[in-house]
Amino acid sequence: MRSIESQCQAVREAFDDTPALSTKIKNQILLGIADALIECTPFILSENLKDIQRGQAAGLDVAMIDRLTLTAERIIGIADGVRIVAGLEDPIGEEMSAWTVEKSGLSLQKIRVPIGVIGMIYEARPNVTVDAATLCFKTGNAVVLRGSSSAFESNRALVEVMHDVMQAHDVTRDLIQLLDNTSREGVDTFVKLNQYLHLVIPRGGASLIKHVIQTATVPSIETGAGNCHIYVDREANLKKAIPIIVNAKIQRPSVCNALETVIIHEKIAGDFLPALAKELESKGVTLKGDDAARAIVPTIFPAVEDDWALEFLNLTLAVKIVSSLGEAEAHIHRYGTKHTEVILTEDARRADHFVKTVDAAAVGVNVSTRFTDGGEFGFGAEIGISTQMLHARGPMGLPELTSYKYIMKGDYLVRK
Amino acid sequence: MRSIESQCQAVREAFDDTPALSTKIKNQILLGIADALIECTPFILSENLKDIQRGQAAGLDVAMIDRLTLTAERIIGIADGVRIVAGLEDPIGEEMSAWTVEKSGLSLQKIRVPIGVIGMIYEARPNVTVDAATLCFKTGNAVVLRGSSSAFESNRALVEVMHDVMQAHDVTRDLIQLLDNTSREGVDTFVKLNQYLHLVIPRGGASLIKHVIQTATVPSIETGAGNCHIYVDREANLKKAIPIIVNAKIQRPSVCNALETVIIHEKIAGDFLPALAKELESKGVTLKGDDAARAIVPTIFPAVEDDWALEFLNLTLAVKIVSSLGEAEAHIHRYGTKHTEVILTEDARRADHFVKTVDAAAVGVNVSTRFTDGGEFGFGAEIGISTQMLHARGPMGLPELTSYKYIMKGDYLVRK
Numbered sequence: 001m002r003s004i005e006s007q008c009q010a011v012r013e014a015f016d017d018t019p020a021l022s023t024k025i026k027n028q029i030l031l032g033i034a035d036a037l038i039e040c041t042p043f044i045l046s047e048n049l050k051d052i053q054r055g056q057a058a059g060l061d062v063a064m065i066d067r068l069t070l071t072a073e074r075i076i077g078i079a080d081g082v083r084i085v086a087g088l089e090d091p092i093g094e095e096m097s098a099w100t101v102e103k104s105g106l107s108l109q110k111i112r113v114p115i116g117v118i119g120m121i122y123e124a125r126p127n128v129t130v131d132a133a134t135l136c137f138k139t140g141n142a143v144v145l146r147g148s149s150s151a152f153e154s155n156r157a158l159v160e161v162m163h164d165v166m167q168a169h170d171v172t173r174d175l176i177q178l179l180d181n182t183s184r185e186g187v188d189t190f191v192k193l194n195q196y197l198h199l200v201i202p203r204g205g206a207s208l209i210k211h212v213i214q215t216a217t218v219p220s221i222e223t224g225a226g227n228c229h230i231y232v233d234r235e236a237n238l239k240k241a242i243p244i245i246v247n248a249k250i251q252r253p254s255v256c257n258a259l260e261t262v263i264i265h266e267k268i269a270g271d272f273l274p275a276l277a278k279e280l281e282s283k284g285v286t287l288k289g290d291d292a293a294r295a296i297v298p299t300i301f302p303a304v305e306d307d308w309a310l311e312f313l314n315l316t317l318a319v320k321i322v323s324s325l326g327e328a329e330a331h332i333h334r335y336g337t338k339h340t341e342v343i344l345t346e347d348a349r350r351a352d353h354f355v356k357t358v359d360a361a362a363v364g365v366n367v368s369t370r371f372t373d374g375g376e377f378g379f380g381a382e383i384g385i386s387t388q389m390l391h392a393r394g395p396m397g398l399p400e401l402t403s404y405k406y407i408m409k410g411d412y413l414v415r416k
Numbered sequence: 417m418r419s420i421e422s423q424c425q426a427v428r429e430a431f432d433d434t435p436a437l438s439t440k441i442k443n444q445i446l447l448g449i450a451d452a453l454i455e456c457t458p459f460i461l462s463e464n465l466k467d468i469q470r471g472q473a474a475g476l477d478v479a480m481i482d483r484l485t486l487t488a489e490r491i492i493g494i495a496d497g498v499r500i501v502a503g504l505e506d507p508i509g510e511e512m513s514a515w516t517v518e519k520s521g522l523s524l525q526k527i528r529v530p531i532g533v534i535g536m537i538y539e540a541r542p543n544v545t546v547d548a549a550t551l552c553f554k555t556g557n558a559v560v561l562r563g564s565s566s567a568f569e570s571n572r573a574l575v576e577v578m579h580d581v582m583q584a585h586d587v588t589r590d591l592i593q594l595l596d597n598t599s600r601e602g603v604d605t606f607v608k609l610n611q612y613l614h615l616v617i618p619r620g621g622a623s624l625i626k627h628v629i630q631t632a633t634v635p636s637i638e639t640g641a642g643n644c645h646i647y648v649d650r651e652a653n654l655k656k657a658i659p660i661i662v663n664a665k666i667q668r669p670s671v672c673n674a675l676e677t678v679i680i681h682e683k684i685a686g687d688f689l690p691a692l693a694k695e696l697e698s699k700g701v702t703l704k705g706d707d708a709a710r711a712i713v714p715t716i717f718p719a720v721e722d723d724w725a726l727e728f729l730n731l732t733l734a735v736k737i738v739s740s741l742g743e744a745e746a747h748i749h750r751y752g753t754k755h756t757e758v759i760l761t762e763d764a765r766r767a768d769h770f771v772k773t774v775d776a777a778a779v780g781v782n783v784s785t786r787f788t789d790g791g792e793f794g795f796g797a798e799i800g801i802s803t804q805m806l807h808a809r810g811p812m813g814l815p816e817l818t819s820y821k822y823i824m825k826g827d828y829l830v831r832k
Contacts, residue, residue: 016749020772101794106787108794113775115805194629198805213610217630219806240828247830333432344828355823356436359529364824370831371522371824378517378524389531389614389819390635391807403805407771408780408787412656412760414663415786 001180004189008117008144008196014174015117015142023090025169030086030134032165034079037130040161041075047157048126055124055150063254068124068151078130081381085134088380091399092140104416109407114140116198118401119190120383121212123204124148129155132203133162133176135383139401142175144197146190149182191216203384206311221391223384226256226339227311228369231328231354233345234265238272240366241344242279248342248369250283254313256385257340257372261308261318263328266292269321273297280317289319296321308335325350329357336360339387340372361387361394417596420605424533424560424612430590431533431558439506441585446502446550448581450495453546456577457491463573464542471540471566479670484540484567494546497797501550504796507815508556520832525823530556532614534817535606536799537628539620540564545571548619549578549592551799555817558591560613562606565598607632619800622727637807639800642672642755643727644785647744647770649761650681654688656782657760658695664758664785666699670729672801673756673788677724677734679744682708685737689713693735701731708737724751741766745773752776755803756788777803777810 037044048070055065096110118141120132129145136143147155155178163173179186191200191212200220202212213222230248232241248259264273269292277287277297287293288303300319307318308331322328332341342364343354351365362372372394374382379397386392392400453460464486471481510528517524534557536548545561552559563571571594579589595602607616607628616636618628629638646664648657664675680689685708693703693713703709704719716735723734724747738744748757758780759770767781778788788810790798795813802808808816 099794101792104787104792106783106792214633219635219804221806237828243830244828251831342824360821362822362824365826367522367824367826367829368831371520371826371829372822373831376517376520376522376831377822378515388635390637393819394822403809405776406778406788406793406810408758408778408783410781410783410787412653412660413783413787414659415667415784415789415792 004179004181004186005193005196007177007179008119008190008193010174011142011144011177012117012196014172018172018175020092020140021171023092025171026090026138026140027086029165029169029171030082030138032168033130033134033162034082034086036161036165037075037079037082037158040157041072044075044154044157044161045070045072048154050153051151058150060150064124064150068126068154070126070154074127078127081127081131082134085138085381088138088398090138091402096404104413105410106413107409110404111407112399112402113405115401115403117142117144117196119144119146119193119197119200119218121146121187121190121200121202121204121208122148123208124151126151126154126158128203129158129178130162131381132383133159135381135398135401137176139398141401143177144190145176145178146187147178147182152182187212188215191218191220194218201384221384221386221396222388223386224256224339225311225337225387226258226385227260227309227335227337228257228340228342229261229263229332229336230259230342230344230369231263231325231332232265232268232272233325233328233343233347233350234267235347235350236268236344237346238268238275241272242276244344244366244368245276246279246283249280249285249317250315251368251370253315256311257369258313259317259369260310260312261320261335263320263322263331264293265325265328266321266323269293269296273319284315286316287319288316290321292321293319311337325353329354332358337387339385340364340369342367342369361385420595420597420602421609421612423593423595424535424606424609426590427558427560427593428533428612430588434588434591436508436556437587439508441587442506442554442556443502445581445585445587446498446554448584449546449550449578450498450502452577452581453491453495453498453574456573457488460491460570460573460577461486461488464570466569467567474566476566480540480566484542484570486542486570490543494543497543497547498550501554501797504554504814506554507818512820520829521826522829523825526820527823528815528818529821531817531819533558533560533612535560535562535609535613535616535634537562537603537606537616537618537620537624538564539624540567542567542570542574544619545574545594546578547797548799549575551797551814551817553592555814557817559593560606561592561594562603563594563598568598603628604631607634607636610634617800637800637802637812638804639802640672640755641727641753641803642674642801643676643725643751643753644673644756644758645677645679645748645752646675646758646760646785647679647741647748648681648684648688649741649744649759649763649766650683651763651766652684652760653762654684654691657688658692660760660782660784661692662695662699665696665701665733666731667784667786669731672727673785674729675733675785676726676728677736677751679736679738679747680709681741681744682737682739685709685712689735696733701733703733703735705735706737709735712737727753741769745770748774753803755801756780756785758783758785777801
C-alpha cells in the first residue's frame with residue numbers, strides 16, 4: 001500500500017510538471033473514457049461484486065448496498081455523464097476580463113487557470129469516482145480521490161479504466177489517483193497536506209463534512225447539508241402548491257435538496273393542510289407538526305425541537321404553522337442550513353421580501369427545492385453543492401473548479 | 417474587557433439583524449467618517465501618542481514605531497482612502513448573470529451578496545483599521561478587527577470616530593467592532609468561531625499568516641508573502657531593464673510586491689550585470705549572487721541556499737544567472753510564493769511561454785513587480801493580496817469581498 005503522502009506528492013509533481021493539455025486532447029481522453037467504461041463493463045461489474053459481497057457479509061443495510069451497486073445501466077449513465085463533460089465548454093484559458101489602466105498604461109488580463117490538485121473525499125458511491133475525476137480533468141486540475149473503503153475494488157477498477165485511456169494518449173496517470181489508504185485516520189493526514197493539495201472537497205454525510213471542515217488546513221469547500229424549507233404564504237395558489245411540495249419531498253428524499261420542513265401561513269392552513277396531509281400521507285410520508293398543525297390535522301405526529309433542525313433524508317416531513325412572513329423567515333434563519341429555501345406566493349412584493357431576507361445558496365419562488373442542482377441550472381455537471389460563502393456557492397460546475405491569474409503587460413513600465 | 421466570543425456574537429447578531437443598507441446611506445456614512453477623521457485629528461493623534469510612548473518604552477525598533485505612528489498628513493491620507501471607497505461602485509445587489517433553463521422554464525439570477533462577518537487580523541498599522549472597516553462596510557459585511565496590542569489606543573480612537581458617525585445615522589455600531597482582547601492566545605480562539613465568523617483574513621508577516629492558516633477552522637484567505645522575481649531574458653532591452661529593477665527593488669522594499677531576486681540569462685549577463693550592479697550599489701542595495709554572478713561582478717556577496725527562498729523586505733537583492741528561460745521558470749517554481757513574477761524580453765513567444773508556465777497571482781511582461789496592487793489595477797482600494805487559489809487571487813478589491821446567491825423563479829415548477 002502506497003502512503004497517502006507519497007501518492008499526493010506524485011500527483012502534485014504530475015500537476016506541476018505537465019504542461020496544460022489542449023481542450024482537444026482532454027476531450028479525446030474523456031470520450032475515450034466513456035467508451036472504455038462501456039467496453040469494460042464486465043470487468044467493472046465483477047470488481048463491484050467483490051465490494052457488494054464484502055458489504056453484505058459486513059451487514060451493510062439495503063440502502064448502502066444499493067448506493068454501492070453498479071449495473072450495466074448505471075455504467076451507461078456514468079459514461080453518458082462523461083460525454084456531457086467532454087461536450088462542455090473548456091473554461092481554462094478563458095479571458096475573464098481585460099483592461100488598461102489609464103494613469104500608467106498598464107495592460108491587464110484576467111485569465112482562468114486550474115486550481116491545482118484537488119482532494120475529493122466521498123462515501124460509497126462509485127459513480128463519484130468517475131464524475132469527480134473527469135470534472136477535475138476537464139478543468140486542468142489533478143485529483144486525488146479518497147473513496148470509501150467499502151467501494152475500494154469498484155473505485156480501483158474505474159480508475160484503472162481511466163488510466164488506460166490516459167496512457168494510450170501519453171498523458172500521465174498521476175493526474176488522477178485513488179488513495180490506497182482509505183482508513184479513517186488517513187483522512188486527517190490527507191486534509192493537512194498543504195504542500196501537495198490546493199483544495200479538498202468533502203462530499204457525503206453531515207458528520208464527514210463537519211469533520212473535514214474542522215480538521216483541514218488545506219482550503220476546503222463545505223458541500224451538501226440541506227435542511228430545506230418551503231414556505232406556503234397566505235397568498236399562495238394552494239392547488240398548485242401541493243404538487244411542488246410532493247415533488248420536493250418524495251422525488252428523491254435522500255438528497256440534500258429534498259424538502260424537510262413545510263411552513264404554512266395560519267390564514268390558509270385550515271384549508272390547505274388537510275388537503276396536503278391527505279396527499280402526502282397517501283404517498284407514505286410521515287408528518288410531524290407543531291401544536292397548531294396537529295389542531296388542524298390530528299393524524300400529524302408531534303414534532304420535537306430537534307425535528308426542526310434535522311435533515312430527515314427520508315419520507316418524514318416537519319410541518320410548522322406561522323402567523324406571518326417574518327416568522328417564516330425567522331424560522332428558516334434559525335434552523336436552515338443556507339442550502340435551498342422556497343416561498344410559494346402570488347404576491348410579488350412578499351416574494352421579493354423573502355428573496356432579499358433569506359440567506360441561502362438558492363432562494364426560490366414558486367419552484368421545487370429539487371431545482372438546486374448543476375444539471376437543472378444548465379451547468380451540464382456538478383462536483384457538489386457548496387453551502388459556504390467563499391469561492392463558490394450553490395451548484396459547482398466547471399468554472400467553480402477554476403481560479404485565475406492576472407497578466408500584466410507594459411512597455412518597460414515602472415510604478416510612479 | 418469584553419470576551420472575544422461575546423464581541424463576535426454581537427457582530428454576528430448585528431449582521432443578521434440589520435437589513436441591507438442602501439448604497440446611499442453607506443456612502444453618506446463613509447463620507448461622514450472621512451470628515452470625522454479630519455475633525456478628530458487632535459484626539460486621534462493624542463491617543464496614537466500613548467501607543468508610541470508605550471512602544472518606545474518597550475523598545476520597539478524605529479521601523480515599527482514608524483508604522484505605528486499617525487500624523488496629520490497620514491490621517492488625511494486615510495480619510496482620502498475612505499472617500500475613494502465611498503466613490504466606488506457598490507457591488508452588492510449586482511446581477512452577475514441571469515438566464516432561463518429551456519427544458520424546465522426555470523428562471524435564474526445570480527446576485528452579489530455580502531460574505532457576512534469578516535475577521536481581520538493585522539499588525540501595528542492603524543491605517544488598516546480604517547481601510548478594512550470601510551471596505552467591509554461598503555460591501556455590506558460586518559467586521560471584527562483584531563489589531564495589534566501595540567496599536568490598541570490608536571485603533572480604539574479610530575473605531576470610536578467611525579462609531580460616532582454610524583450612530584448619527586442610526587446604524588448599529590456593532591457592524592464594526594475592535595476586539596478588546598489582543599492577546600496572542602486570543603487569535604486561536606478568534607479563528608475558530610465558525611458560529612459567528614464567515615471569513616478571516618490575516619494581514620501581516622509570514623509567521624502570522626502561516627499561524628492563522630494552520631489554526632483557523634473559519635475559512636481564511638492567505639495574503640501577502642511575496643518572494644518576487646524579475647527574469648531578464650537574453651532578448652530583453654537591457655537599457656530599459658535597469659529602471660524596472662531599480663523601481664521594483666527600492667521604491668518600497670518592505671512590501672510584498674517588492675523584488676527579491678533578479679534572474680539573468682547568461683548570454684547577456686556579462687554586459688548587463690556590471691551596469692545593473694553599479695546602479696543598484698549606488699542606491700545602497702546589497703547584492704548576493706551565485707558563483708556565476710560573482711565571477712562577473714566580484715563585489716557581489718555570495719548567496720546561500722536560504723537567500724533564494726527569503727523575502728528580504730530590505731535593500732538586499734539576490735542575483736542568479738541561468739542558461740535558459742526554462743531554468744529561470746524552474747527557479748521561480750521552486751522558490752517563488754506565487755505572488756508576482758516578471759519577465760523582461762522583447763520576444764513575444766518567450767514572454768508567452770513565461771506567462772503560461774509561471775504560476776502566480778500576477779505574471780508580468782516588461783513591468784515592475786510593484787504593479788500588483790489594488791490601486792494600480794484600478795480597483796480603487798484593496799483589502800489585501802491573496803496568494804491562494806480559492807475565492808480570490810491577487811489584489812482583492814470590493815467584488816472579492818462578496819459572495820452571491822441564486823434566485824430561482826418559476827410558475828409553480830416541479831422537477832421532472
